[in-house]
Amino acid sequence: MQCPVCLEKAENLTPNTLQGVVVGCKHCGDYRISAVAFHGFMRLEADEKRAALAAARSTATHGWPMIGNAAVPLR
Numbered sequence: 521m522q523c524p525v526c527l528e529k530a531e532n533l534t535p536n537t538l539q540g541v542v543v544g545c546k547h548c549g550d551y552r553i554s555a556v557a558f559h560g561f562m563r564l565e566a567d568e569k570r571a572a573l574a575a576a577r578s579t580a581t582h583g584w585p586m587i588g589n590a591a592v593p594l595r
């Protein structure tokens with residue numbers, strides 16, 4: 521798959537049991553995008569995606585940083 525943030529080649533690490541997408545990217549690290557936030561996230565500009573990922577990373581306490589609805593600005 522393609523990393524939604526940096527557009528480089530990335531691995532799809534999503535477990536079958538999980539809602540949403542887990543991306544394994546050499547540049548961005550591993551992170552999760554929740555199912556509800558996914559479409560909104562994909563519409564963001566590149567710098568907004570990077571900011572959303574940085575925010576998710578700063579609040580992650582365990583496991584993958586999670587990009588949820590709160591990380592996706594409403595338009």
Ligand SMILES: [Zn+2]
Nearest residue numbers: 523526545548
């Ligand atoms: Zn990336």
